[in-house]
Amino acid sequence: MRLSNYLFFTTQCEPALAFYAACGLGSVTEIMRHGESGMPLRNPAMRGKIMHAKFEGPGVCFYASDNDDAEPMRGSAHLLVMDDQKATTDLFTRLADGGTVTTPLGIQPWGDYYGKLTDRFGVQWMLNCTLTRL
Secondary structure (H helix, E strand, C coil): CCCCCEEEECCCHHHHHHHHHHCCCCEEEEEEECCCCCCCCCCHHHCCCEEEEEEEECCEEEEEEECCCCCCCCCCEEEEEECCHHHHHHHHHHHHCCCEEEEEEEECCCCCEEEEEECCCCCEEEEEECCCCC
16 A cells, blocks of 8 residues: 555646656656547546646655646645755755745754745645754
């Protein structure tokens, strides 16, 4: 058994996945589009939008699609557990571009380097880097 997130966008799945690839998280490894290659088309406005995509990178795997009846993102976040403070800062900065930082990156009471943001597509991200303790 393996748990993976599935992100539902209304019409912004493709630019969101391109943004995550540009941030260095990985790439799209599977894609199917509404109304193409035998895929059903319930709403003609959805033709060519992403019906199903798989996104993978080192330590990252999630799925995403466009759905005209999708609810706004809420109540869930991607938690990225990292082991390098500079890489954490760099990725956080890239993901935050055009989004909203809700917890700035910093050393938290539990001793880790952590921050939380909502990206420009409404997806929440939490980055946590365990610092070496002496």
